[in-house]
Amino acid sequence: MDSLTWLGALAPFFGPAFGIGAAALGLALVVQFIAGVFAPHHKPQTRDDGTLRQRADIFGRLDRLPGLIFAGLVALMLAFAGISLVVGHESGGIMGGMIQRFLPVWIALIATFGLSIRFKRRLGLYGKLFDSTIGMIGFGLVMFWVFTALFVGLFDLIGTHDPLAQVSGLKNAPPGVPVPADEAAFPTYLLGGDNLARDIFSRMVEGSVVVMMIAPLATLFAFMVGITLGLPAGYYGGTLDTVLSFAANLILAFPVILLFYLLVTPEIIATGLPTFMAMVLFVFPLVFLGVLIHARFRNRAGQSRAILALVLGPLVLLYLSVVNQAGTPVDFWPLDFFDIPGGILVVFVAVVFVNSPTVFRIVRGLTLDIKTRDYVAAAQTRGERPWYIMLWEILPNARGPLIVDFCLRIGYTTILLGTLGFFGLGLPPESPDWGSTINEGRKLLMIYAHPALPPALALLSLVLGLNLMADGLREESLKD
Amino acid sequence: MGVFILRRAGVMLLTALCLTFIVFWLTNLQPNLEKLAKTQGNMRMTDAQVASWLDERGYNRNVLVKYGEWLGVLPGHVSTGRDGETRARCADGGAVTAETATFCGVLQGDWGYSTVFRDEVARILGERGWQTAKLMFFVMLVMVPGALVIGVLAGMNEGSRTDRSLSTVSILSTATPEYVSGVVFIAVFATAAFNMQWFKGTATSAMDNITFENFTLPVLTVALYGMGYIARMTRAAMTEVMTAQYIRTARLKGVGFRSIVLRHALRNALIAPFTVIMLQFPWLLNGVVIVETLFNYKGFGWTLVQAAGNNDIELLLGVSVVSVFVVLATQLISDIGYVFLNPRIRMS
Numbered sequence: 001m002d003s004l005t006w007l008g009a010l011a012p013f014f015g016p017a018f019g020i021g022a023a024a025l026g027l028a029l030v031v032q033f034i035a036g037v038f039a040p041h042h043k044p045q046t047r048d049d050g051t052l053r054q055r056a057d058i059f060g061r062l063d064r065l066p067g068l069i070f071a072g073l074v075a076l077m078l079a080f081a082g083i084s085l086v087v088g089h090e091s092g093g094i095m096g097g098m099i100q101r102f103l104p105v106w107i108a109l110i111a112t113f114g115l116s117i118r119f120k121r122r123l124g125l126y127g128k129l130f131d132s133t134i135g136m137i138g139f140g141l142v143m144f145w146v147f148t149a150l151f152v153g154l155f156d157l158i159g160t161h162d163p164l165a166q167v168s169g170l171k172n173a174p175p176g177v178p179v180p181a182d183e184a185a186f187p188t189y190l191l192g193g194d195n196l197a198r199d200i201f202s203r204m205v206e207g208s209v210v211v212m213m214i215a216p217l218a219t220l221f222a223f224m225v226g227i228t229l230g231l232p233a234g235y236y237g238g239t240l241d242t243v244l245s246f247a248a249n250l251i252l253a254f255p256v257i258l259l260f261y262l263l264v265t266p267e268i269i270a271t272g273l274p275t276f277m278a279m280v281l282f283v284f285p286l287v288f289l290g291v292l293i294h295a296r297f298r299n300r301a302g303q304s305r306a307i308l309a310l311v312l313g314p315l316v317l318l319y320l321s322v323v324n325q326a327g328t329p330v331d332f333w334p335l336d337f338f339d340i341p342g343g344i345l346v347v348f349v350a351v352v353f354v355n356s357p358t359v360f361r362i363v364r365g366l367t368l369d370i371k372t373r374d375y376v377a378a379a380q381t382r383g384e385r386p387w388y389i390m391l392w393e394i395l396p397n398a399r400g401p402l403i404v405d406f407c408l409r410i411g412y413t414t415i416l417l418g419t420l421g422f423f424g425l426g427l428p429p430e431s432p433d434w435g436s437t438i439n440e441g442r443k444l445l446m447i448y449a450h451p452a453l454p455p456a457l458a459l460l461s462l463v464l465g466l467n468l469m470a471d472g473l474r475e476e477s478l479k480d
Numbered sequence: 481m482g483v484f485i486l487r488r489a490g491v492m493l494l495t496a497l498c499l500t501f502i503v504f505w506l507t508n509l510q511p512n513l514e515k516l517a518k519t520q521g522n523m524r525m526t527d528a529q530v531a532s533w534l535d536e537r538g539y540n541r542n543v544l545v546k547y548g549e550w551l552g553v554l555p556g557h558v559s560t561g562r563d564g565e566t567r568a569r570c571a572d573g574g575a576v577t578a579e580t581a582t583f584c585g586v587l588q589g590d591w592g593y594s595t596v597f598r599d600e601v602a603r604i605l606g607e608r609g610w611q612t613a614k615l616m617f618f619v620m621l622v623m624v625p626g627a628l629v630i631g632v633l634a635g636m637n638e639g640s641r642t643d644r645s646l647s648t649v650s651i652l653s654t655a656t657p658e659y660v661s662g663v664v665f666i667a668v669f670a671t672a673a674f675n676m677q678w679f680k681g682t683a684t685s686a687m688d689n690i691t692f693e694n695f696t697l698p699v700l701t702v703a704l705y706g707m708g709y710i711a712r713m714t715r716a717a718m719t720e721v722m723t724a725q726y727i728r729t730a731r732l733k734g735v736g737f738r739s740i741v742l743r744h745a746l747r748n749a750l751i752a753p754f755t756v757i758m759l760q761f762p763w764l765l766n767g768v769v770i771v772e773t774l775f776n777y778k779g780f781g782w783t784l785v786q787a788a789g790n791n792d793i794e795l796l797l798g799v800s801v802v803s804v805f806v807v808l809a810t811q812l813i814s815d816i817g818y819v820f821l822n823p824r825i826r827m828s
Contacts, residue, residue, distance in 0.1 A: 029645065036642040063641055134648070246491075250498055253807045255762065257769045257781075258800060261788030262503065267511035415657040422659045422770065423785070435659075442663055442774060446681050449667035456660040464655035471651060 004176030008093025021073040028066040108147040128476040135472020141465025149212035159202035160186035171197040172448045194451040203432040204454045210433035215413045218351045224285040226359025231390040234367025248357035264425040274346040295388040347426035366398040411466035434459045492808045507793045552585020592794030601798040612779035623703035631714020638719045653708030658770040662701040683777040698775045702767040717752035751821045758814030762807045
């Protein structure tokens, strides 16, 4: 069997079509940009029915040109994707094969978008995301990887081969190389083989699981820590604020990579330091939830205790099982349900530790601003307790900037995870996460460029999606 | 103003002390010391040999005492080992003579001795720092004007097509970490894969002789990540200025758009980016570490990786002191500069 080409049997038509389309779009964008800088200022005019009149001069036409070409290009891509979904890699080439492998993701994406756009008026801030093109593109990119991680992690769908299986003879093989028939069910390595003759495509989609498992959760934990410490620091001020701010600035003054090298080495892991840090950092979500519930239901003691027991009981058990790791210095709890596999806990702790001071500073700043508002003064006059005011008056009113920052910070956490992988810290070397695979690939980058590119572009697209989504959210939330 | 700078300097000193102590403590944890003994002595040493190796060199003492020695407030360690040889901290691995100083710490200007490079830490930091300074200079040269131009162009006409396309470009650049853009740049412009072999994929030769060919990719890689962020800040400042009262007045007076942007808006719009550029230094330091590793450019960041990977305690401390100093000094400069640039703010 021959190697696959990028577009397969569809290449004679789609190859030139894509080329011309992309070149035309690039040219149109450049022309439009240059014209935009020199164009005379244009005042939009409304028609009688209230809609905007289109700009009629040459600049108006130049303005609309890239949009038209882009629409054409999208139509072309959709046609290619539609054909590929049917024919797959056999005549759609590498691209066709990949599009077909992602079939469950496409279905899930279409369903999500369809439902969300249909009901967007009833979905609050999430629904507003679908009013902005940038926001939708970002959301699409993010959900693409979320669904990929779900389908790969839960149902083992998209990947074509075992991400750790090696097929002899396919070391550093180029994209589209055929796999010997008896070796595996799928006949090609779509994106080629890596340095150890493993399938790059399968490793890339498998890597999304690692990222999706760690990044959002670590960001959430960093937010819990930052909020639990930042609210009182901003609200009370004084010594507490001075001490906490000094500590936060201390951590922020460390170059991140130095901190990683100090915290995430096998020697430090042997001392149990990361596990102790996990013990401290993982308490914060419990404290946060406990105080949150107690502040709300303080006046109804029985109900408060019931809800607290209901929520905190399982969480404490979970906390103890997470923190307690057999074979480390922290091994005291008999009811240990599970151990977190090698390196993940350490990486998680390091990322939370690096992120929380920034969140702390943001929350502190927002609290300083919001605590001067009238509704806080009203609550104080009503005799509400400080923690009630912080968690149920100030925090909800700070949610806008915090949600936007949460999106951005997941992206930043993804970058940090990649950095760890890039320096070979934390996760085991055979781990398929994107940072580690980039690190593997870069060693032979000058000879074989193809193994490093797919994980790099995957990471880029996810972070880009998160940033675009944050931008869309910010714009839409400012419109109110 | 004087009191403010003094207080900031005090906080800086305290921060630097805390940070170096944390680094010192982490590098002096027992497993790290054992690793050091094995890499320096012999990989097949027994536990007893490791213990005596550490003993003879004074590693097995209270961490506070050792930290005091490194600082230069406590006399350096001198001991005679079981092999009869006298070793002193201040002799840097050489023979102990009458001239060997009693105190040898940072306060005396002695930054210690690197166990990996077998050289004075001060000299290594000087050499490597100079290499990185060259890199940083070119990065600034590309990044700052580029970011300011993008930001001003985008911000002078909020909501226009130019604004939207430039904003998307800056989002793209902030979403591309150095290890991604570096890998993509090398793959596209330095390998034969795309038929565009215009630059070199390594910058080792740039250490002696900077050329367009060997320095473009590393500089671009570092500059790109910071550029988007500064551009966005500039854009935000510019849009804010463009809605100010005095700009409207100028418009109503009939001043041309070009003149409004260049004469009236620009100066006030550049205050915020100045702070941001200064605060970007810590981030740039990260980028430098990644890029120097990726392009094999033996500068400060490369040294950090080597020192951390081999638990070279004194070199690592030197590296952290320098980087912490850079971070804190840029914070101070940004605060002071902000006051000078913005006459509305007065220090109390």
